[in-house]
Amino acid sequence: MPLPDEGLIHTWLDGQLSADEAARVEHLIATDAEWAAAAAEARGLVAASSRILSALDDVPRGVLPAAATRRPLRRLPWWTKAAAAIVVIAGTSTLVLERTPAPTITAGPAAPVVPVVPVVVPPSPPPARTLPEVPSAKRVEPAQRGRVDVVRADQAKASPPPAAVVEKPAAERTVERTVELAAERAAEKGQRESQPVQQVQESPATRQASNLVARLGSQPALSLQSVVVTGLAAPSDAARSMEPQAEVKARPVVDTTPRAVGGGGVARVARDQVMAKAAAPVMSPGPAGELAVATPGACYLLRDSRTLAATGVIMRGDRLVGDTLFLAPLSSASTTRGWVVAHETVLRGVLTTEPEARGMLLVTATMTPCPLP
Amino acid sequence: MSDTERLFTTYHPALVRYLTRRLGDRDWAEDIAQETFVRALRQEHLVNERAWLFAVASNLVRDEARKDVRRREHLALLAADARDAHVEGPDVALERALEAGDARRALDTLAERDRQALLLRAEGLDYPEISDILGIAVGSVGTTLSRARRRLAESYEAQVAARAQRGRNAAS
Numbered sequence: 001m002p003l004p005d006e007g008l009i010h011t012w013l014d015g016q017l018s019a020d021e022a023a024r025v026e027h028l029i030a031t032d033a034e035w036a037a038a039a040a041e042a043r044g045l046v047a048a049s050s051r052i053l054s055a056l057d058d059v060p061r062g063v064l065p066a067a068a069t070r071r072p073l074r075r076l077p078w079w080t081k082a083a084a085a086i087v088v089i090a091g092t093s094t095l096v097l098e099r100t101p102a103p104t105i106t107a108g109p110a111a112p113v114v115p116v117v118p119v120v121v122p123p124s125p126p127p128a129r130t131l132p133e134v135p136s137a138k139r140v141e142p143a144q145r146g147r148v149d150v151v152r153a154d155q156a157k158a159s160p161p162p163a164a165v166v167e168k169p170a171a172e173r174t175v176e177r178t179v180e181l182a183a184e185r186a187a188e189k190g191q192r193e194s195q196p197v198q199q200v201q202e203s204p205a206t207r208q209a210s211n212l213v214a215r216l217g218s219q220p221a222l223s224l225q226s227v228v229v230t231g232l233a234a235p236s237d238a239a240r241s242m243e244p245q246a247e248v249k250a251r252p253v254v255d256t257t258p259r260a261v262g263g264g265g266v267a268r269v270a271r272d273q274v275m276a277k278a279a280a281p282v283m284s285p286g287p288a289g290e291l292a293v294a295t296p297g298a299c300y301l302l303r304d305s306r307t308l309a310a311t312g313v314i315m316r317g318d319r320l321v322g323d324t325l326f327l328a329p330l331s332s333a334s335t336t337r338g339w340v341v342a343h344e345t346v347l348r349g350v351l352t353t354e355p356e357a358r359g360m361l362l363v364t365a366t367m368t369p370c371p372l373p
Numbered sequence: 374m375s376d377t378e379r380l381f382t383t384y385h386p387a388l389v390r391y392l393t394r395r396l397g398d399r400d401w402a403e404d405i406a407q408e409t410f411v412r413a414l415r416q417e418h419l420v421n422e423r424a425w426l427f428a429v430a431s432n433l434v435r436d437e438a439r440k441d442v443r444r445r446e447h448l449a450l451l452a453a454d455a456r457d458a459h460v461e462g463p464d465v466a467l468e469r470a471l472e473a474g475d476a477r478r479a480l481d482t483l484a485e486r487d488r489q490a491l492l493l494r495a496e497g498l499d500y501p502e503i504s505d506i507l508g509i510a511v512g513s514v515g516t517t518l519s520r521a522r523r524r525l526a527e528s529y530e531a532q533v534a535a536r537a538q539r540g541r542n543a544a545s
Binding site: 006007008009010011014016042044045046048049050052053055056057321324326337339341348349350352362 | 377378381382385390393394397403407408410411414469472473475476477479480491492494495499500513514515516517518519521522523525526529
């Protein structure tokens with residue numbers, strides 16, 4: 001009778017022996033006490049090692065310091081942002097003035113309600129739309145085109161939506177209102193500055209601001225800060241296809257659920273939904289402070305996870321499988337595929353092309369407005 | 374389901390678990406797993422996907438420069454976590470954390486080949502796959518595993534006993 005072979009017994013317990021060998025080992029175990037004892041001990045070792053290894057699975061995520069995995073964000077002073085806002089808004093208004101004929105418009109005390117159309121995030125010149133004439137309309141001079149209205153959240157809630165009536169030239173009014181906004185922001189610095197601003201874009205601007213305020217005001221994740229309407233109203237045929245834009249600025253309310261991390265970012269207001277409200281397993285700030293929510297149907301801007309540089313690729317969340325959000329291209333002709341895994345701090349994954357599997361990249365994804373088809 | 378998705382859904386959980394057990398860090402494990410899948414997708418044809426994935430993942434873990442840096446960070450954080458657990462953690466969480474620490478230390482006492490064989494087998498890889506990854510004969514996988522299991526169990530018992538002794542010393 002051979003001495004017990006521990007390796008052979010483990011091989012048998014693991015089911016890795018051929019039928020003949022397994023039968024031989026079983027016979028030895030059944031007929032020899034030493035083999036039987038060795039087999040019992042081996043069973044105990046297999047069970048013990050399995051239990052010990054399973055203890056290793058209780059490993060928390062995110063134990064590495066943030067600095068080791070993410071580039072620290074550089075925070076700009078408030079006046080830099082205000083100056084940038086002035087330049088962008090004034091430049092946008094000027095561009096509209098130059099590109100559009102000089103018709104007159106009429107507008108009523110209340111802006112008409114029109115369907116909401118998702119728009120791409122700027123930069124793009126604010127488009128125009130003809131406003132229907134109403135009996136109480138007030139005539140507006142050509143030089144008043146390209147106006148910018150700033151509506152405080154509390155004003156918008158308490159009063160009717162702003163009428164499309166302006167009294168000053170667009171550029172002048174734009175600068176005035178932007179400076180007002182900058183001053184208000186400066187006054188509200190401190191605690192609020194610690195939370196970046198979310199921008200929710202909606203087009204056309206003629207949608208009643210009160211509707212927007214009511215909608216956003218009901219969102220648990222957003223606290224409305226202001227509404228900025230850019231663009232112009234013009235009845236010309238050339239301008240009919242252009243859409244003004246409304247920019248709603250809101251601050252996120254910090255979510256204290258274990259897997260959610262508050263952060264500012266970009267969300268999109270679609271027809272009857274707010275993306276930020278969509279059921280999302282994970283919310284987190286992206287490398288540039290954007291909102292990263294693993295949500296099927298949402299669009300994501302992909303960045304190289306090593307350099308954090310934007311790849312320029314936007315993909316749509318296809319479906320969630322566990323923590324993994326599979327990404328599909330916006331165009332059916334594209335073979336680009338990808339997935340991201342919802343980490344606590346960021347959505348990370350892979351961007352690839354099929355079937356060649358070329359140009360693959362480790363990426364991070366942050367939610368971005370879906371481009372118009 | 375595309376090939377990419379099938380590969381991911383089939384092997385990602387096991388690969389991450391294997392790497393997490395091996396590295397003791399879920400984030401690091403997922404990084405390695407992602408890198409592994411990127412490399413897998415670059416391959417035109419894989420004869421044995423599972424063996425290939427685990428072999429590549431194992432090779433990536435061997436990146437000593439990265440391992441050393443992050444291991445130091447990890448150990449520092451584990452120490453901080455252990456301190457926090459002593460102060461704030463409930464008894465159950467503390468006990469679990471201590472068990473995990475014992476298991477980690479026990480696993481670290483094994484030779485690299487034994488440790489790898491153990492973890493690969495725990496993920497269901499068969500002996501030929503393990504032999505391919507480790508570069509050893511199929512016939513010696515059983516011996517390697519039996520040795521690894523015995524040493525792991527013995528080392529774990531030693532860790533538990535040492536911890537109990539430290540507790541008694543602290544109490545007296």
